[in-house]
Amino acid sequence: MTVLETTELYRFFHAGDDEVVALGGVSLTLDPGEFTALRGPSGSGKSTLLACLSGIDEPDGGTVSILGERMTRRPESYRARLRARHFGMLMQSGNLFGHLTVRANIHLQMQISGSDRPGEIDGLLGSLGLDGLADMLPAHLSGGEAARAGLAVALAANPSILLCDEPTAEVDAATEERVIDRLVDICRRGTAVLVVTHSGALAARADRVIDIRDGRIVHD
Numbered sequence: 654m655t656v657l658e659t660t661e662l663y664r665f666f667h668a669g670d671d672e673v674v675a676l677g678g679v680s681l682t683l684d685p686g687e688f689t690a691l692r693g694p695s696g697s698g699k700s701t702l703l704a705c706l707s708g709i710d711e712p713d714g715g716t717v718s719i720l721g722e723r724m725t726r727r728p729e730s731y732r733a734r735l736r737a738r739h740f741g742m743l744m745q746s747g748n749l750f751g752h753l754t755v756r757a758n759i760h761l762q763m764q765i766s767g768s769d770r771p772g773e774i775d776g777l778l779g780s781l782g783l784d785g786l787a788d789m790l791p792a793h794l795s796g797g798e799a800a801r802a803g804l805a806v807a808l809a810a811n812p813s814i815l816l817c818d819e820p821t822a823e824v825d826a827a828t829e830e831r832v833i834d835r836l837v838d839i840c841r842r843g844t845a846v847l848v849v850t851h852s853g854a855l856a857a858r859a860d861r862v863i864d865i866r867d868g869r870i871v872h873d
């Protein structure tokens with residue numbers, strides 16, 4: 654079964670008299686175990702698309718369905734429930750609570766998603782090159798470490814779909830390979846993974862590369 658399906662997604666923003674078409678009719682499906690890279694220049698609509706796919710933002714037109722259940726045009730509380738149940742997310746704004754350690758952030762996500770496995774936290778961090786950082790507060794991490802800690806939180810949900818915005822920004826090549834290995838690993842266990850990236854190394858390992866320009870898919 655398709656994990657996520659969108660039909661003709663539109664999203665408009667207004668600044669004074671000007672209208673920006675952030676999404677201009679995006680239709681796509683993501684299947685279990687599929688590793689998809691999403692590429693596009695700055696301002697092409699990548700973050701807007703992730704926000705609409707996850708129900709954080711509501712598109713102005715079109716539908717999003719997760720495992721056959723429509724998410725669009727539902728109350729925010731309904732969308733939030735679907736998001737908690739099915740999605741792992743690493744957004745640009747970050748997804749770590751600043752007053753909790755990395756370990757507590759991951760543990761909280763496990764509890765929210767109903768699979769409390771605290772014994773797996775150190776292994777998860779190790780697989781992302783974050784050994785020894787479990788008891789740090791997010792403010793004490795570098796940008797790249799914070800992004801990977803955010804990815805650990807997203808992975809801890811054991812999600813049906815994982816959405817990541819630039820998970821390998823600010824990391825060296827060896828660490829990037831570890832992160833990509835971890836993404837491939839969760840895909841092989843059935844998660845649909847969609848990653849916004851500018852990384853050639855990541856796109857080369859993806860099953861599928863989607864290019865977006867001016868809010869439209871120009872290559873899939």
Ligand SMILES: Nc1ncnc2c1ncn2[C@@H]1O[C@H](COP(=O)(O)OP(=O)(O)OP(=O)(O)O)[C@@H](O)[C@H]1O
Pocket residue numbers: 666667668673674675693694695696697698699700701702
């Ligand atoms: N809240 C908003 N209000 C007004 N315009 C917005 C808003 N969010 C996005 N936009 C506009 O919509 C377009 C798409 O933005 P979006 O952030 O989705 O692009 P992006 O591809 O993620 O860019 P980047 O790679 O720089 O993060 C841009 O023209 C942006 O200025």
